[in-house]
Amino acid sequence: MGFFILAVSAGDFHLEVDLTWGDHRAQILDGGKLLTLTLDKTSGSGFCSKREYLFGRIDMELKLVAGDSAGTVTAYYLSSEGPNHDEIDFEFLGNKSGEPYIVHTNVYTQGKGDREQQFYLWFNPTNNFHTYSILWNPQRIIFLVDNIPIRVYNNEESSGIPFPTKQPMKIYSSLWNADQWATRGGLVKTNWSESPFTANYKNFNADACVWSSGSSSCDSKTSSNAWQTQGIDANDRRKLRWVQKYYMIYNYCLDLKRFPKGRPRECRRGSRFL
Numbered sequence: 591m592g593f594f595i596l597a598v599s600a601g602d603f604h605l606e607v608d609l610t611w612g613d614h615r616a617q618i619l620d621g622g623k624l625l626t627l628t629l630d631k632t633s634g635s636g637f638c639s640k641r642e643y644l645f646g647r648i649d650m651e652l653k654l655v656a657g658d659s660a661g662t663v664t665a666y667y668l669s670s671e672g673p674n675h676d677e678i679d680f681e682f683l684g685n686k687s688g689e690p691y692i693v694h695t696n697v698y699t700q701g702k703g704d705r706e707q708q709f710y711l712w713f714n715p716t717n718n719f720h721t722y723s724i725l726w727n728p729q730r731i732i733f734l735v736d737n738i739p740i741r742v743y744n745n746e747e748s749s750g751i752p753f754p755t756k757q758p759m760k761i762y763s764s765l766w767n768a769d770q771w772a773t774r775g776g777l778v779k780t781n782w783s784e785s786p787f788t789a790n791y792k793n794f795n796a797d798a799c800v801w802s803s804g805s806s807s808c809d810s811k812t813s814s815n816a817w818q819t820q821g822i823d824a825n826d827r828r829k830l831r832w833v834q835k836y837y838m839i840y841n842y843c844l845d846l847k848r849f850p851k852g853r854p855r856e857c858r859r860g861s862r863f864l
């Protein structure tokens with residue numbers, strides 16, 4: 591039976607990413623198995639994938655900045671380049687010791703975002719590594735935490751709502767100071783006596799269609815992988831509802847003050863957010 595792996599890349603950060611800013615503050619350790627980003631008063635740091643992808647399932651294990659992480663933001667996202675870019679974001683907003691991180695998500699299509707949803711987590715993300723995944727196929731985008739779907743953004747191009755289908759994206763991550771807005775809306779400032787702040791990454795895995803020189807590694811495929819058609823089944827829907835009921839703290843679709851002329855079109859059907 592034909593078994594065709596499109597592009598599965600696992601493990602070695604040396605092969606998969608470039609350290610893009612922050613000099614020594616971004617480091618690949620442990621023979622490529624561990625990556626650390628740090629932030630101090632002078633600078634944050636970041637990396638991006640060497641390859642570009644057009645659809646895929648991207649998994650990363652992260653252990654976020656521990657202790658008093660207020661004011662810090664760890665971002666982990668997919669983004670294309672250019673003025674009308676597409677972007678699929680996870681951002682982790684730090685907090686004072688013992689107070690909860692916020693997971694901030696957003697989807698940009700053709701340069702326009704404003705589709706934020708925010709969540710608390712059901713665990714302390716600084717004690718251990720947890721897996722944060724973006725599944726992006728032609729039908730939908732699913733954000734997952736430890737394989738539990740927390741958000742789904744469906745492709746409704748047929749109703750005129752843009753969806754990222756054409757622009758290849760790289761994976762980016764960075765750790766920076768955002769104390770003007772990140773923690774309690776900017777009320778709590780970064781405590782520099784705790785710096786450097788460190789976020790840890792391991793087990794990066796991109797099961798994805800690699801884009802290069804104008805063509806996709808999936809064009810020549812003989813069979814498809816599960817992520818390419820993955821949807822939300824009854825079990826996933828139950829988990830999604832659980833997260834939305836107990837852990838969701840902001841949903842742009844419900845923010846009527848912000849959209850006095852009516853909610854964004856993708857929010858208008860109930861199934862969009864529940």
Ligand SMILES: *[C@@H]1O[C@H](CO)[C@@H](O)[C@H](O)[C@H]1NC(C)=O
Nearest residue numbers: 683684685689690692773774
């Ligand atoms: C930080 O903790 C406060 C108090 O518990 C909470 O209101 C806030 O949502 C938490 N997270 C951030 C990132 O501000």
